[in-house]
Amino acid sequence: MRNAWKEVTSYQELLGNLIVTELKLRYRESFLGFLWTVLNPLFFLLVLALVFSQIIKFQMENYTMFLFAGMASYLMIQQTVLIATGSIVNNQGLIKKVSVPKIIFPLSNVLARFVDHLALILILLLFMVYFRMDFNWSLISLVPLILLHFLFSLGFSLMASVAYIRVRDVQHILSIGFQAFFYLSPIIYPTGVLPKGMQKIFLFNPFYYFIQSFRYPIYHGQFPPLMIWSVTFFLTVVVLGIGLWVFYKKEKSFVFQLS
Amino acid sequence: MKTEKESIAVNKQQPAVEVDSVSIRFMLPHDGDSSGPGKKGLLARIKPSPKREFWALQDVSFEVKKGEIIGIIGSNGAGKSTLLKIIAGIFPPTRGRVKTQGTVAPLLELGAAFNPELTGLENIYLTGSIYRIPRKVIREQINNIVDFSGLEKFIRVPIKNYSSGMFMRLAFSLVIFFKPEIVLIDEVFAVGDEVFQQKSFERILSFRKKGAAIVLVTHDANLITQICDRVLVLSDGKASYLGGAEEAVRHYRHLIQGGEGLDAKRQEPPPEPESKRWGSKEVEIVSVDFADERGQEKKEFLPGDYFEACIRYRSALKNKKPIFGVAVSTIYKLLIYGPNTLEAEFPEDIPSSGVIRFIIPEIPLMEGDYLFSAAVYDETLSKAFDHHEKMYHFRILADKRKEFGSVRIRSLWKMEHE
Numbered sequence: 001m002r003n004a005w006k007e008v009t010s011y012q013e014l015l016g017n018l019i020v021t022e023l024k025l026r027y028r029e030s031f032l033g034f035l036w037t038v039l040n041p042l043f044f045l046l047v048l049a050l051v052f053s054q055i056i057k058f059q060m061e062n063y064t065m066f067l068f069a070g071m072a073s074y075l076m077i078q079q080t081v082l083i084a085t086g087s088i089v090n091n092q093g094l095i096k097k098v099s100v101p102k103i104i105f106p107l108s109n110v111l112a113r114f115v116d117h118l119a120l121i122l123i124l125l126l127f128m129v130y131f132r133m134d135f136n137w138s139l140i141s142l143v144p145l146i147l148l149h150f151l152f153s154l155g156f157s158l159m160a161s162v163a164y165i166r167v168r169d170v171q172h173i174l175s176i177g178f179q180a181f182f183y184l185s186p187i188i189y190p191t192g193v194l195p196k197g198m199q200k201i202f203l204f205n206p207f208y209y210f211i212q213s214f215r216y217p218i219y220h221g222q223f224p225p226l227m228i229w230s231v232t233f234f235l236t237v238v239v240l241g242i243g244l245w246v247f248y249k250k251e252k253s254f255v256f257q258l259s
Numbered sequence: 260m261k262t263e264k265e266s267i268a269v270n271k272q273q274p275a276v277e278v279d280s281v282s283i284r285f286m287l288p289h290d291g292d293s294s295g296p297g298k299k300g301l302l303a304r305i306k307p308s309p310k311r312e313f314w315a316l317q318d319v320s321f322e323v324k325k326g327e328i329i330g331i332i333g334s335n336g337a338g339k340s341t342l343l344k345i346i347a348g349i350f351p352p353t354r355g356r357v358k359t360q361g362t363v364a365p366l367l368e369l370g371a372a373f374n375p376e377l378t379g380l381e382n383i384y385l386t387g388s389i390y391r392i393p394r395k396v397i398r399e400q401i402n403n404i405v406d407f408s409g410l411e412k413f414i415r416v417p418i419k420n421y422s423s424g425m426f427m428r429l430a431f432s433l434v435i436f437f438k439p440e441i442v443l444i445d446e447v448f449a450v451g452d453e454v455f456q457q458k459s460f461e462r463i464l465s466f467r468k469k470g471a472a473i474v475l476v477t478h479d480a481n482l483i484t485q486i487c488d489r490v491l492v493l494s495d496g497k498a499s500y501l502g503g504a505e506e507a508v509r510h511y512r513h514l515i516q517g518g519e520g521l522d523a524k525r526q527e528p529p530p531e532p533e534s535k536r537w538g539s540k541e542v543e544i545v546s547v548d549f550a551d552e553r554g555q556e557k558k559e560f561l562p563g564d565y566f567e568a569c570i571r572y573r574s575a576l577k578n579k580k581p582i583f584g585v586a587v588s589t590i591y592k593l594l595i596y597g598p599n600t601l602e603a604e605f606p607e608d609i610p611s612s613g614v615i616r617f618i619i620p621e622i623p624l625m626e627g628d629y630l631f632s633a634a635v636y637d638e639t640l641s642k643a644f645d646h647h648e649k650m651y652h653f654r655i656l657a658d659k660r661k662e663f664g665s666v667r668i669r670s671l672w673k674m675e676h677e
Contacts, residue, residue: 014388033483097371098389099348099363224417252351256285 007101018108037116052229069218070187070211076117076149084157086111087162092258106157134221141217152236154242162250274322275472281355282317286310302319315341316496323472330483331476335495343443361440370430375419400436408432432436442473481627535648542581542635542644545571547651559654566622570615585617586632623667626657
C-alpha cells in the first residue's frame with residue numbers, strides 16, 4: 001500500500017498525462033464530444049424510466065430518481081471495471097519498452113472513468129432540481145460514497161486486469177456477470193417486489209449496499225445508516241486489499257506474459 | 260576479471276550503474292507444442308503447456324562509473340539486449356540486482372512511448388513524464404527541442420501522420436534535451452535512415468563529458484575499440500571477459516572464430532539490411548551484385564581492393580533518360596558517398612535491359628559492415644522508378660595496417676628539421 005502510494009506520487013505527472021490523453025482521444029473526433037459519455041447512460045435511463053413507470057407502472061413516488069440513483073452507483077462500478085480490465089494488456093507496448101510502475105495504467109483508466117462519472121453525478125443533481133427532490137445536508141455523504149465506489153472499482157479492476165493477461169475470457173465473463181447483477185440487484189425495482197422472507201437474499205449481493213448507499217441521500221434525502229457505511233467500507237477495504245496484493249505479487253511477471 | 264572488479268571497488272567514485280550477479284530465466288513454451296504463446300483462452304489455462312527453462316543471463320556483474328562508456332559485445336543471442344532491458348528496468352532479474360543512480364534513457368527503441376494519436380508536442384510532454392522530467396523543465400526546453408528536431412511546422416500534427424524520419428527526429432531531440440545521466444544504447448537504435456541520426460549519436464556520446472554513464476551494445480568491433488573505455492564480452496549469457504577494449508575484442512574474435520568449436524569461417528551474421536523499396540517500376544532494378552576485377556561475385560573486400568557493383572535493370576521507358584544512383588553508408592546509416600549517372604554522360608536512349616556497373620578502382624573503406632543502396636530516377640531526380648534503400652550489404656575485412664576509422668583518406672606523413 002505504501003509502495004503503491006510512493007509509486008503513484010512520484011509518477012503523478014505521467015498519471016495526469018495518461019488521463020488527459022485518454023479523455024482527449026476519446027472525444028477529439030466526435031462532434032458532441034464529452035457529452036456522449038453522459039448521454040449514453042442517460043438515454044438508457046430514460047428508456048427504463050419510461051418503460052417501468054408508464055407501462056409496467058410501479059407504484060412509486062419519483063420512480064425516475066429512484067432508478068437514477070441506483071443506476072449511477074451500478075454504472076460507476078460496471079463501466080470502470082469493464083474498461084480497466086484491459087489496462088495492462090492494452091498498454092503492453094509501453095510496458096515492454098519502458099520502465100514505469102504498472103499500477104499507473106489501471107489507475108489512470110479508473111480515474112479517467114471517474115471524470116465521466118462526475119459529469120453523470122452533476123446531471124443527477126440537475127434531475128433532483130427538476131423533480132423537486134429534497135436538497136439537504138445528506139448530499140454531502142455523496143463525497144465519501146463516491147470515494148468508496150472509486151476505491152472498490154480500483155481494487156476490482158486491479159484483479160481483473162491481472163487475470164485478463166493470462167485468460168482473455170475474463171472480459172466476457174465479467175460483462176455477463178455485470179449484466180446478471182443488473183437484474184439481480186434492486187436497481188430497476190424496489191426490494192419490496194419480493195415477498196418479505198425472500199428479501200434477505202439481497203443482503204448477499206455486494207452491489208446492493210452500494211446501490212442503497214446512493215439512494216439514501218439522493219432519493220430519501222437521508223444520511224445512509226451505519227449498516228450501509230460499514231458494509232460498503234468493509235467491502236472496499238477487502239476488495240482493494242486483495243486487488244493490490246494480487247497486482248503487486250504478479251507485477252514482475254507481466255512483461256514475460258504479455259505477447 | 261577478478262582484478263578488474265577489485266580495481267573498481269577501490270575507486271571512490273560512486274558507480275552510476277551497478278549490476279550485481281544478475282541472472283534471468285525465461286519460461287519458453289516447449290518445442291512442438293501446438294498451443295503457442297498466442298493462445299490466451301480458458302482452455303489454454305486449464306491445460307497449461309509444458310514450459311522449458313532458459314537462462315538468458317547467468318551471474319553477470321559489472322559497474323559503470325560516471326563518465327564511462329562500457330561496451331557490451333557478443334554474438335546473437337548472447338543476452339546483450341536482455342541485459343540492457345534489465346538495466347532499463349523493463350525485465351526484473353530472476354536473481355541478483357541492479358542499482359542505477361540518476362535518470363536512465365534507454366535508447367532501445369526510439370519513440371517507444373509515443374502515442375501515434377497525439378501531436379508531436381503532446382508526445383514530448385507524455386514522454387517527458389515517463390522519464391520523470393518535471394513539466395516545468397520541459398516547458399523551458401520546449402523551444403530548443405522543437406528547433407533541434409526541425410519540426411516546427413508539424414509539431415501540432417498527430418504523429419501518426421509523420422514520416423519515419425520525422426518520428427526519429429522527434430525522438431532523438433527529446434533524448435538530447437533530457438540530459439540523461441545513464442544512456443543505454445542498443446545497436447539497432449543507431450540504424451535509422453538519416454545523417455541527422457549520426458549527429459545525434461555523436462551528441463549522445465558527448466554526454467560522457469558531462470558525467471553521463473553510457474552502456475553500448477553492438478557487434479561492431481571497430482566502434483567498440485574506438486569509443487569504449489571498457490568492454491564486457493557476453494557468451495551464452497555469461498560474462499566471459501571484462502576489461503580493456505582491445506583485449507576484449509581480441510577475446511571476442513577468438514571466441515567466435517574457434518574457441519567454441521565453430522569453424523573459423525563462421526563469423527557473426529551480417530546486419531540485417533533494412534529492406535525498403537519504392538518506385539513506379541517503369542525502370543526496374545532486377546539485381547545488385549558485388550564483384551572483383553575478374554567479375555567474380557563476392558561480398559567481402561579488403562581496403563584498397565577493386566570494387567564493382569553490377570546493377571541489372573529492365574526498362575519500359577521511351578524517350579526519357581533515367582538516372583542511376585548508388586549510395587554507400589555505414590551500418591549507423593551515415594551516408595559516405597552517393598554519386599549518380601548525371602555525371603556519367605550516358606546516351607539519351609538506354610537499352611531495354613542491361614547492366615550498369617559502378618566501379619571503385621581502390622575502395623577507400625576500412626574494416627566494417629557497409630550498406631549499399633541502388634536507385635533509378637527520372638532526369639529531374641524527383642520521381643523514383645525503383646529505389647532499393649540500403650537493401651544490400653558488403654563487408655570490408657581488416658588488413659594488416661594499424662589504423663582507425665572507416666575511410667582511408669589518401670594522405671602523407673612528413674618530417675622536417677627545424
